[in-house]
Amino acid sequence: MRGLYILTALLGLLFSNLAVAAFNQYTESEIDLMWQVYKEQRPEISKQQTRERLYENQFLLEYAQKNMPELVERQASVGFSTHYHVMRYLDNLFIHQLNLTDKPAKTGLEPFDKHWLKTNLGQYPLNGQYSDDQIKQFNAIKLNLFENSMTLYEFIAPLSMQTRFRLHQGDSDLFKTEILKHRQFILHLKQADAVLQTQQLSLPHLYSIAMGDILRPSIQSWLGIKGIMHVDSPVLTRLESTVTSAEIQQYYQQHKERFHYLKSVKAHGGEFTEREAALAFRKQAETSSIQHALKQLNQPDIYTQYKNHLTREHKRNWAVQFAFTQKPQQLSEVIRSPNGLWVVVMSYDHTFGYFNANDETVRYQAKKAIAIEKAKSSYQQKWLAWQTHHGVKL
Numbered sequence: 001m002r003g004l005y006i007l008t009a010l011l012g013l014l015f016s017n018l019a020v021a022a023f024n025q026y027t028e029s030e031i032d033l034m035w036q037v038y039k040e041q042r043p044e045i046s047k048q049q050t051r052e053r054l055y056e057n058q059f060l061l062e063y064a065q066k067n068m069p070e071l072v073e074r075q076a077s078v079g080f081s082t083h084y085h086v087m088r089y090l091d092n093l094f095i096h097q098l099n100l101t102d103k104p105a106k107t108g109l110e111p112f113d114k115h116w117l118k119t120n121l122g123q124y125p126l127n128g129q130y131s132d133d134q135i136k137q138f139n140a141i142k143l144n145l146f147e148n149s150m151t152l153y154e155f156i157a158p159l160s161m162q163t164r165f166r167l168h169q170g171d172s173d174l175f176k177t178e179i180l181k182h183r184q185f186i187l188h189l190k191q192a193d194a195v196l197q198t199q200q201l202s203l204p205h206l207y208s209i210a211m212g213d214i215l216r217p218s219i220q221s222w223l224g225i226k227g228i229m230h231v232d233s234p235v236l237t238r239l240e241s242t243v244t245s246a247e248i249q250q251y252y253q254q255h256k257e258r259f260h261y262l263k264s265v266k267a268h269g270g271e272f273t274e275r276e277a278a279l280a281f282r283k284q285a286e287t288s289s290i291q292h293a294l295k296q297l298n299q300p301d302i303y304t305q306y307k308n309h310l311t312r313e314h315k316r317n318w319a320v321q322f323a324f325t326q327k328p329q330q331l332s333e334v335i336r337s338p339n340g341l342w343v344v345v346m347s348y349d350h351t352f353g354y355f356n357a358n359d360e361t362v363r364y365q366a367k368k369a370i371a372i373e374k375a376k377s378s379y380q381q382k383w384l385a386w387q388t389h390h391g392v393k394l
Helices: 002-014 028-039 049-066 069-073 084-098 114-123 132-139 150-157 160-166 173-194 203-223 234-240 245-254 275-287 289-298 318-324 360-390
Strands: 260-272 309-311 342-354
Touching: 028 049, 028 084, 028 203, 049 069, 049 203, 049 360, 069 114, 069 203, 084 173, 084 203, 114 150, 114 160, 114 173, 150 173, 160 173, 173 203, 203 234, 234 360, 260 275, 260 289, 260 318, 275 289, 275 318, 275 342, 289 342, 309 318, 318 342
Parallel strands: none
Antiparallel strands: 260 309, 260 342
16 A cells, blocks of 8 residues: 555656655665766766755755746746656666666557547647647546546646647657656556665655756756856846946956957968969978968968058958967968968967956956856855755755
């Protein structure tokens, strides 16, 4: 009975709205288990670092559940739900750490063919969002395929937008694959309950750990302390708006080297209609000098119009831009220009300058850097306060 109770309780957690989790005091066995998991990706990680990560994840999860529940529910509107990712995480844990490998039964899947899917799901909504009528319709269809009764809507709602679209198109193989994934998880969940009882491992704790690991990057990005490509932090946006001119000036003085730029270069270069001629020129320049090669071939220097002294004011010219990108005293490779010619250049005497403290580039970069510093400081204060509140000693 206990196994059935645990199964029912955890599945209820998996397929219901998220509630704020109670504080978990992890056992040494749970920390040891996750230490083994983390070492697969980071062999150098210590047990103490594992302990810190698990509690920090719990802090992050508690904060997110209170302040950004929509992120906890689903990290991206087009992606799989967090519940779905938790199932996959735990199933992988059961297989690789507890050696649970039984395969789920494939019986009872015959009716769910292309016709069944297209009939019951209908057209996929253009905006990817189901209407109330569609949800009601899908909830009326019972899937008696698992030990826990589910409706069609409960089954497909956690799936990604692309997966649901394919199901609406009648991809019955994909539908059956998702059913088997769910069956496998339930099978392993039941087996794991019996195994974990003897190892001081808690299924609810593992659920919390899985969710924390899955959401950690998104939450930290939301808080502005870690960056994720194409993800904006509302915390950083707010903090940037609070940065004062005095703070920018102070930051500029403390980090002036970050705001230097290449002000001017001296350069020589040749331009050719044929690539072979440019290659021959480059080879000759390697054995002598680029100036000597230009003279020997009676080849015009493409920078003569600037007296070979190039500044940022000249950078609208592609050849000047190219010279600014080169390392000093090194011949460039043979590059084709936008107008179809083949170019070889060399720059030298690189001169650097500093942006003015009131330059827009300085203000933009300083605001972002100061906001990140403030975000990290705020994060540390909240993290330490959470440890004190829960009596966590790391």
